[in-house]
Amino acid sequence: MKDFKFHAPAPVYFGREVVSKQADLIASYGKRAFIVTTKFEGRHLALEDVEQVLKDKGIAYEVFDETEENPSVECIVRITRKAKAFGPDFFLGVGGGSSMDAAKAASVLLQNDITEEEAAYDLFFKHPVTDAYRRPYPCRPVICVPTTAGSSSEITGFYVLTRKDTGSKDTPPMIVFAEAALLDPRYISGAPQLILDTGAMDALSHGIETYINVKSNFLNRQIAMIGFGLFRKFKDHLLSGELTDEDYDNIMLHSAVQGMAFYQAGTLLPHGLGYYLSHDKGLNHGLACSITQGEFLRSIQDQSIVAPILEACGFNNVDEFAEYVRAMTNRDVHMTVTEQEIDGWVEHFLTYQSRRLAIYPGHMDGEGLKKIFMGSLKAYLV
Ligand SMILES: [Fe+2]
Missing domain, CATH: 3.40.50.1970 (Rossmann fold)
Known part of the structure; x- marks a missing residue:
């Protein structure tokens, strides 16, 4: 170890x-x-x-x-x-x-x-x-x-x-x-749906990105797994908006647990890519950072790192996960994006956020970043 x-x-x-x-x-x-x-x-x-x-x-x-x-x-x-x-x-x-x-x-x-x-x-x-x-x-x-x-x-x-x-x-x-x-x-428990959605998806993003981050370790990965198990319990109710007291307990605890995990290694690509969606498109932090999670997981060359996350969260494959993310974010995101804008974001990322490429497991370049953006934002492309 x-x-x-x-x-x-x-x-x-x-x-x-x-x-x-x-x-x-x-x-x-x-x-x-x-x-x-x-x-x-x-x-x-x-x-x-x-x-x-x-x-x-x-x-x-x-x-x-x-x-x-x-x-x-x-x-x-x-x-x-x-x-x-x-x-x-x-x-x-x-x-x-x-x-x-x-x-x-x-x-x-x-x-x-x-x-x-x-x-x-x-x-x-x-x-x-x-x-x-x-x-x-x-x-x-x-x-x-x-x-x-x-x-x-x-x-x-x-x-x-x-x-x-x-x-x-x-x-x-x-x-x-x-x-x-x-x-x-x-x-x-009295919070508007948008606040609950974006908070839970931000916390999930913290857990996923830190788990995949090469700086992660045995202990914080295990803690992130506890978080994924909590997420699994409330995820369907969060999507349908039918939350119970137990769900609110789990949502609150999930965020705290993923905080313990992500403080050890930090976030990875989606939080970096999300910066442009917040800054240029006004998306709130949780939406901006979670919208690319499906394509981010698909981009990982060694899918054996991804499989335990999907399983713990209660998804059979990355397609199911990407569909959940799409359903969670689509209802709150209203924007249009051009390919030109994406090219500009990728260029900026490579100049100012290249440190995030060094903590990605495997090879990632501008083309790969553009693919993540294009795949995640296709419903908004004009
Ligand atoms: Fe975050």
């Missing part, structure tokens, strides 16, 4: 009403809490639960609910300034990936007393992204309460920031792990 490192330190607490059950744990982080979230249409059950615990425990708190989707460094600086004025002992990231990511990033800036944009850019992006820098960085404690099941920010050390200087999204190497990840499936 090859050498490997496994790193997944975020303590996970799973269960219905877990926030109130872990009130003592939350209170152990101090007397002042800063909550990072977004405005919700309808009830924000997670925020209600968190506020109730803080009130019961006599913890002073402030809520920032203007977190941007895909938060920019400028947004993180705004949050940090507000937090500095309040003086929290700890942060709570309550919401989807953007809220949790923003809480993690702001916790780094506050701990390092950075409230200016230039200094924030310097801190987050001046270091080379190597394993030497990928270590927990000084920050205020962060508790994560996810209300979506896809990004796994509550599990991983990653947080993704939008850079206005380069126009791209990047993951700073100053990693932050949640002090606690509080997973309550009730928070996703």
Whole structure:
């Protein structure tokens, strides 16, 4: 067996009403809490639960609910300034990936007393992204309460920031792990179908890509397999929209488990290809990254790597899997694409994302990437 490192330190607490059950744990982080979230249409059950615990425990708190989707460094600086004025002992990231990511990033800036944009850019992006820098960085404690099941920010050390200087999204190497990840499936059970679809398909993509990534190891592949087994249980109900309480449990847990798996090796081609569909076509992250999964699996020369994934997920062959992906994504994707655009994306990929080719098992080139795009997007080609 090859050498490997496994790193997944975020303590996970799973269960219905877990926030109130872990009130003592939350209170152990101090007397002042800063909550990072977004405005919700309808009830924000997670925020209600968190506020109730803080009130019961006599913890002073402030809520920032203007977190941007895909938060920019400028947004993180705004949050940090507000937090500095309040003086929290700890942060709570309550919401989807953007809220949790923003809480993690702001916790780094506050701990390092950075409230200016230039200094924030310097801190987050001046270091080379190597394993030497990928270590927990000084920050205020962060508790994560996810209300979506896809990004796994509550599990991983990653947080993704939008850079206005380069126009791209990047993951700073100053990693932050949640002090606690509080997973309550009730928070996703009222979510719109689109949020559930894209979250679950994003988490599945994390599992598939990390399993195939040559940097993967025995342990994280086995963990991804646990995730595929959970996916198998809810996949048909997700497609039909007839989800049970048990399905919501499995959807929530699937995302967390695939987070543990993908943090060890990262994503592969579909997340790289998905960048263009998000950036140029406005597809949300989960759709953009899952739409190419069928053709991606078909592209793998050694299909013995693919077979265990398909079997664990409950598909007889790659055609069945590709059909499921098509059915899941088709209902939410409305766009047109030209072959010329695809050529441009492939060229950009080869220039700026070639590192992803090095972690692909076998040979992959521009022609192969174009084939994945063309096969995946044929319903949208004009
Ligand atoms: Fe993702």
